[in-house]
Amino acid sequence: MPSTNLTFSSAEAHRNWLEGQSALPRGFRVGRTRLEFMPVEVAKPAKMNLTLIVLDEPTPSFAALFTRNAFPGAPVLIGRQRLKEPTLGAVVVNNKVSNVCAPGGVEASERLCSAVAGKLGLSASQVLPCSTGVIGWRLPVDAMVDAVPQAVSALEAGSVMPAAEGIMTTDLYPKARRAVVGNGSIVGIAKGAGMIEPNLATMLVFLMTDVDVPREALRTTLHSVTQRTFGCISVDSDTSTSDTVALLSSRKVPCPSLPEFEAALERVCADLAEDIVRNGEGVHHVMRVRVHGAPSEEVARGIGKSVVNSPLFQCAVNGNDPNVGRLVAAIGKYVGANHPEVDLSRCTLRMGGRVILEHGAFRLDNEAEKALVAHMKGAELYASVAPPDGLTFRPPVTFPPHERAVEIEVDLGTGPAASTVLGADRSHEYISENADYRS
Template sequence: MPSTDLVFPSCAAHRRWLAAQAALPRGFRVGTAKFAFTPREAPKPSEMTLTLISLDAPTRDFAAVFTRNAFPGAPVVIGRERLQERELGAIIVNNKISNVCAPEGRAAAEAVCTRVGELLGLPASAVLPSSTGVIGWSLPVEEMLAALPSAKAALQADSILPAAQGIVTTDLYPKVRRHDFANGGSLVGVAKGAGMIEPNLATMLVYLLTDVAVPREALREMLRRVVEPSFNSISIDSDTSTSDTVAVVSSGRVACEDLGAFEEALRVVCCDLAEDVVRNGEGVRHVIRVAVTGASDAGQARSLGKAIINAPLFKCAVAGNDPNVGRLVQAIGKGAETASFGTGGVGAALMERLRLTMGGIEIFSDGVFQLDPQKEATLVAHLKQAELYESRLPADGIYRAGVDYPPHERCVEVGVDLGAGDRTATVLGGDLTHEYVSENADYRS
């Protein structure tokens, strides 16, 4: 990460770029339908968008990975079963309600799949359902069934942008990434990330469509591999949604000339979408990229990187453009303990070998900090250039994002060299801001 380092001078420029990314691969159609409804559990008017992705012909070649949360939503439970089915013909996504631990949740999801199947001439078992939104509430099944014909009528083969917009709840902007292959095939992905102003769980949904013919088993192995350096290497706030889903579907219209090149494209698209999800994370004003090098084990390297991007005190310091490197060392020391580097003697050996950088500047080596006032000023400047927008004191006490698109793709760059091997890992996270607290504490009651 990242494959790009974009700077958008305006929201309009960002929109033009997104539209250019969004051309659909052959063999797919996308349509959405929006409707008003009243949730049973909280009787006030709300709005839901259904996003329908259909294949012109069902395919054997699809793959998906799901949340590891022990309490998955009904669509995730069904989705795991769909992996055993011979063919997939459509994906149906709703926002607003996640259908997790709701009474009769499974029957509700199956009813929606059945109706999609009827409309498209497919068995229900060829339809993959996804839901995101409030946990515990019930899907408005009748209203969803009534709206499905409109989603079908809206199907078009030009752009995935309606899906990118339809699956979000209150993400600030739609997220689309693509790769074009030399033989005319393409891969395009959309993500719904962690940006909600309702006090809900921030689910990640990712759909990747390609017309390149990659056989089912190869596709599944590739997806398992590429989620590790991408979606499994990010964390907004260490929480794990009950609905997280990443699916990739091939329509098989274009020959695959090189499986390795396809996997590399899939990896890059996934890493870029993962970075988009972090950059639009709840309240994120700084994206933090931690590159761990010199590890003896890649899993240990990633675990240590995650300990840093999940350390609240360090995240707060970054939010304040404060190069509080003591908190970085504390987070590494805690991460080293949980990543089973051992403590005591091993911790001391690790400390001696450790070399830390921020913005490329050495801040720790030979077991002690390497700090001076000039470095501190340089570090503050590094933090400021990576800020997405300035925090502003709101008149009503509710902090809100200062932009509705990311003006740049710069990160706070943290380097952690363990001096103990040649394994590496890169992880991405966000800072901890008033905007995060406002999004998650200030909107209800």
């Protein structure tokens, strides 16, 4: 990660590059429409996108992974059932309301599936529902059913962009990544900016391919790729109730080889995972923590997660402050609580490629501090801009200016295992975004 190392000078430049990623594989159409509704719980109207992803013909080759949050959304409960069905023909996605623990939530989702199926000549069990947004509100299912015909008439082949945009909530920009496999391709889109520490999958990722991979191979491959990609990121350590990764094959093009397909899928997923972190709510800096020399992959990943999820280290990174003491505290916190048998005396830490701790003691001086500050400033996506009302911070960019990261390396010196974890800093923009998200 990343497979690219891009910089963008403007939202237009980023948009142009995205268009180049967005060619739909053969056999797919996408479309969306917009509707307004009145949430029961608050007294003002809200807007929602209804997005469809449709296969020309239903396919037996589909795979999906769902959140392990023990309060899953109604669409997740339904999605787990859909995995047993012989074929899948369409996905219907809404933003704004996540349909979690809402009274009658499963019935509402099934009604929407039936409406979509009716317009597409499918059965409801061939439609996968996905919802993202506020937890606690009810799905405005009447308004959604009414909007289905418009979404169906908007269906088009060609570009995935209408779907990539339709599924956004607090995302600053749409996310799409593409890889070529033989004569076919894999295109993925992702939604996710907050409540991101996926446990098996992440908030709404849809992968479409025309490469013909049988159902079981598709499922095994998606599982292992997801572990190494979406399983290694965190924006705020909060595992969503709705995480879903789905992979659909239209089976139009023969698969050159499964390893080649898996490598391409991993590239798309790894890039989307990094896109999700880079577009995380209020993110100023992406952090990449490479842990190696670990006794197990679990320990390596645990240390990486502990570093990227440490609120104090996140704030220091936000301030371009190389507060390496908090880095050490975050590693020691995880190891002390979970693997006290791991000996940290052989641990070497690097930041921006520079050794900062060796044999249990810091190697710091004025010159090192300056170099670390420069590394952190180089990885900054933007600086905070004082808000007009003095309190409500908004990011001053709507595109990713570059793909650089604060690079942290942890060599435990005690074993063969490794893991790379991506995370982000913590900013005023995150607080402002989330102190009153639903208003």
